[in-house]
Amino acid sequence: MANTSSTLAEKKKVLFIMGATGTGKTKLSINLGTQFLSQIINSDKIQVYKGLDIVTNKVPESERCSIPHHMLGIVDDPDYDFTVNDFCKHVLEALDLIIENGHLPIIVGGSNSYLQKLVDSAFCSKYDCCFIWTDVSLPILFQYLDKRVDEMVEEGLVDEIREFFVPGANCEVGIRRAIGVPELNYYFEIENKKDIDKAQKENILQEGIKSIKQNTWKLAENQLSKIHNMVNNLGWKMNKIDSTKVFDALLKGEEDYKHLHQEIVVKPCIEIVNTFLEE
Ligand code: ATP
Numbered sequence: 151m152a153n154t155s156s157t158l159a160e161k162k163k164v165l166f167i168m169g170a171t172g173t174g175k176t177k178l179s180i181n182l183g184t185q186f187l188s189q190i191i192n193s194d195k196i197q198v199y200k201g202l203d204i205v206t207n208k209v210p211e212s213e214r215c216s217i218p219h220h221m222l223g224i225v226d227d228p229d230y231d232f233t234v235n236d237f238c239k240h241v242l243e244a245l246d247l248i249i250e251n252g253h254l255p256i257i258v259g260g261s262n263s264y265l266q267k268l269v270d271s272a273f274c275s276k277y278d279c280c281f282i283w284t285d286v287s288l289p290i291l292f293q294y295l296d297k298r299v300d301e302m303v304e305e306g307l308v309d310e311i312r313e314f315f316v317p318g319a320n321c322e323v324g325i326r327r328a329i330g331v332p333e334l335n336y337y338f339e340i341e342n343k344k345d346i347d348k349a350q351k352e353n354i355l356q357e358g359i360k361s362i363k364q365n366t367w368k369l370a371e372n373q374l375s376k377i378h379n380m381v382n383n384l385g386w387k388m389n390k391i392d393s394t395k396v397f398d399a400l401l402k403g404e405e406d407y408k409h410l411h412q413e414i415v416v417k418p419c420i421e422i423v424n425t426f427l428e429e
Pocket residue numbers: 194195196197205206207260261262263264327328329369372373
């Protein structure tokens with residue numbers, strides 16, 4: 151008995167923030183990162199690549215509140231196949247460094263099958279894990295995701311993707327798998343053709359943007375079903391935070407969504423983490 155409890159006491163704490171795309175994982179990680187001495191590890195397999203910062207929704211340096219971030223934009227080669235083994239190796243290295251520094255590691259991102267591979271039984275015997283799942287009901291999330299794509303377009307999504315356009319390039323490997331790249335391929339192919347008029351080109355671009363929205367919905371649904379599987383079949387004990395009201399208020403343009411976010415999301419999560427750290 152004594153042995154077991156001393157082993158448990160020595161287990162290193164790791165916080166996970168999971169959830170479908172667009173549910174506020176990144177924002178929450180920064181909120182918690184400013185409350186606890188911590189460092190953030192990205193667990194989005196597309197954000198590990200350098201580039202496409204708008205499309206992949208990487209948190210800009212200016213919004214990181216000086217919290218060290220790991221595994222963001224670390225792969226230069228856009229065609230490199232960043233495997234699940236690469237992912238686990240990098241996360242484990244970062245975890246050791248962060249814990250040696252006495253900081254709390256916060257693993258944040260939506261690549262759930264990579265996380266599933268990471269959190270195997272060997273991982274759980276070494277690390278004490280706390281999982282926060284940011285959830286938003288799908289009809290509201292879909293509305294928000296559409297709005298987010300429109301904002302990305304305003305921020306320069308098309309120009310950003312054009313830089314990665316190579317005729318005939320394989321969009322099934324590396325960074326070109328990012329939602330947005332395959333969807334705009336056809337537009338970039340015809341963009342400079344003289345026999346296609348401006349209105350037709352604009353139409354093709356709008357079709358591409360529509361596909362980006364549809365595929366982002368699909369990504370969210372797939373991520374959610376993977377999380378349901380972790381909870382229902384694999385027994386992961388997650389702290390689910392339902393942020394639907396916050397997103398509803400935001401979509402309605404209500405100013406108090408920020409207050410709601412603080413009350414419904416940030417405060418309960420701070421409590422969850424406090425309890426976890428005291429255990
Ligand atoms: P597995 O879960 O087995 O790894 P998967 O490729 O379906 O397979 P997801 O992480 O759900 O895993 O990603 C699905 C696809 O969604 C990716 O291949 C990519 O096209 C796209 N995608 C994922 N994350 C992003 C992102 N941050 N930005 C843009 N597109 C993304």
